[in-house]
Amino acid sequence: MSENIIGYINDRGELVDTQSAGDSCEGCREIFFDNSPEALEIIRHSTAHLMAQAIRELYPDAQFFVGPVVDEGFYYDFRTSEKIGEEDLKKIEKKMKELVKKKLPIEKYEISKAEAVEKFKNDDLKQAVLKNIPSETVSIYRQGDFEDLCRGPHVPNTRFLHNFKLTRVAGAYLGGDENAEMLTRIYGIAFADKESLKKWQQMMEEAKRRDHRKLGTELELFMFNEEAGAGLPFWLPKGARLRSKLEQILWRSHRRRGYEPVRGPEILKADMWRTSGHYACYGENMYLTEIDGQEYGLKPMNCIGHILIFKNSTKSYRDLPLKYFEYGVVHRHEKSGVLHGLLRVREFTQDDAHIFCTPEQIKPVVLEVVEFVDAVMKKFGFEYTMEISTKPEKAIGDDEVWEVATQALKDALDENGLEYGIDEGGGAFYGPKIDVKITDAIGRKWQCGTVQVDFNLPERFDVEYVAEDNTRKRPVMIHRAILGSFERFIAILTEHYAGEFPFFIAPTQVIFVPIAAEHTAYAKELAEALMEREIDSEIYDRNDSLNKRIRLAEKQKVPYVVIVGDEEVKNRSVAVRDRRKKEQYNLSADDFMLQLSKELQEGKI
Known part of the structure; x- marks a missing residue:
């Protein structure tokens, strides 16, 4: 068997790890250690257990509920007497890396449900898990001195689990019941290689920049x-x-x-x-x-x-x-x-x-x-x-x-x-x-x-x-x-759009910045003409410097910032800063109105 095989897909489409396969997986499709969806499910489930093992070493009284794979990676719900915050994630990650270097084999064994009830008699969270298991036999996965109830699948050794990141700490009600105890939940992500983890981290930074709550x-x-x-x-x-x-x-x-x-x-x-x-x-x-x-x-x-x-x-x-x-x-x-x-x-x-x-x-x-x-x-x-x-x-x-x-x-x-x-x-x-x-x-x-x-x-x-x-x-x-x-x-x-909405739905489509107070009347005239065309605009004529008003206008990510001064009033023109084209140009007021009216029509579906 190749060292890069971490599991199989059987004839029922189920994931089976190497610890469970035996002779029953002859002819099954092999799952290699890569970033395929099937491999990532095994890798992430195993990394959840790796995290739990690290938490147990750092917080010996920790008791664990469930640790599934989810769309955004994995998580584990647990209880400990110490308060754990975002600042503790790096400490847990460091311990996880130490365990990876030990290359611990991940083993599976089965016992009866009755034996499991007795084995975990002093752990109420394990008892809660056991109540939801219908079968009379349960499986336990063990790595080093850490073991937990689990159906799997898992990688065969912790050496596969180098590329991970713990992402956040949250609270989670036991079993999702709002009337039950609040447990600590830590989320994480894992990949087969360093490059994929790096790309994910870059995407997360970009997602943070685009977060609609921040932009809103x-x-x-x-x-x-x-x-x-x-x-x-x-x-x-x-x-x-x-x-x-x-x-x-x-x-x-x-x-x-x-x-x-x-x-x-x-x-x-x-x-x-x-x-x-x-x-x-x-x-x-x-x-x-x-x-x-x-x-x-x-x-x-x-x-x-x-x-x-x-x-x-x-x-x-x-x-x-x-x-x-x-x-x-x-x-x-x-x-x-x-x-x-x-x-x-x-x-x-x-x-x-x-x-x-x-x-x-x-x-x-x-x-x-x-x-x-x-x-x-x-x-x-x-x-x-x-x-x-x-x-x-x-x-x-x-x-x-x-x-x-x-x-x-x-x-x-x-x-x-x-x-x-x-x-x-x-x-x-x-x-x-x-x-x-x-x-x-x-x-x-x-x-x-x-x-x-x-x-x-x-x-x-x-x-x-x-x-x-x-x-x-x-x-x-x-x-x-x-x-x-x-x-x-x-x-x-x-x-x-990272807040830079297309013209036809932008909440403010144009911001006028008059250079001086005497140019405000012309800006208002243009704004009224746009309103007749169902185009929304604002006028930045506050008692600030011109440069500051332009900076504030551009921070609003509007499609057009329009500067009006003596030349624009005299020639009935506009000095346009086009955000999307990243261009500056001058147009007559009539041509600008016509351009915007055409753009508005582009919003039809």
Whole structure:
């Protein structure tokens, strides 16, 4: 066996490490020590144990809960009597490197669950882990004098684990239960080689520079107020202008594609959510209250409102497909530990739509939505991939109905040569879906739009249309969002463009800097002319030096900074500093207005 083989993929697609393989992996695909997804999962899982071993040596009373691999690397949850902060990460890393140099073999052995309960009888965290293991046999991995319950897989020796970085310290509730004890969680990342780790570190530095929370404050886009409530964003004037421009572009695009605007209430009787299945499948994420002795729920989704609007009058097959869209405000009870700027909030607005159609119309409707997605993503410079998500464990509806809906999505993409992946079990509780994942300017992937086929809610709410033969039939309901939510998409846009938004959505498109007080009247005249063209501008005429005002204007990352002085007033011209072209030039005021009006038209989708 090659020294660079760290595991296998068996005929069921499962990862198996060399400690577990034995004869059962003859003919299995080999996993080499590299940066493939399978190898990184083994490397990162092993580095989590390496970190735990280092923590135990530094903090002997440490007790460990779980240490899984996650999208951003790995983490371990643990308890110790000492307070651990960011400043302690370097000390832990140093100890990890010492353990790597010892080239400790990583061994696996199995014992019965009853033996494990006895072995870890003085460790309540291990007992909590054991309660969640259904099998009667458990595996333990050991390296040096450290061992822990684990399914694996792991590399065969700590010598493979040179290239890692511990990234942050956080708090985590035991088992994710907000009423349980708060444990310490340390996150980390690991790669097979030094160059990959270096590239990742450079990307993280760039991500920090682009962080939408930092830029949102610097550019005065939005704010949060903990006294008012966590996860509830406030839009400042500049951010509200940015958001409004995005909403208007999408509004016009929807109308051109035959969508009708609707608006539903933000609160409905709880019985509605019981009928839909949200109460049973999503109730823990809802905000519930009581009015006049009856239970109500703030909507976490917009679908029920659109169903009730559809049912308000008799619909014919000639009306289908019928497309409703709404910028729907929804509320979801996210745990405080996962809130993250605009990316994860408790109130947000979806660019939501529901299309009612016949089964025969599913494919053309889905393809039209995919075209819409493509147009939006290209407009903002995003590359994207699509993924079909299938029936989850917690779902409503018959398997047969799910199969029909899932196959319709596959057929729609297959017949048009569109590539996609499969996310087994990742569907919504009421139907399969296509998820759109975009890639930003520094290579990060984000989940945004979605297309979901739903046979279940029309059945639950007895939704019907009159067919060509005058019989009553159920429509298919297609749930669809292009951006996902305005909050999340604006956060992604802010980081994608590093705050330098394209002209057509920039919150401030032009900043005028009059050289002296006598030039301010001309700047105001130009600003008013731009407002007539729906172009936002500001005038920096404060009592500061000219150079300082120009510096402050450029820090706002606006597309154009325009200087006006005696020559500009006299010739009715402008001295332009073009941020994107990194050029300075002079134009007549009329030509500048014409140039900006043309650029505004480029925002159409």
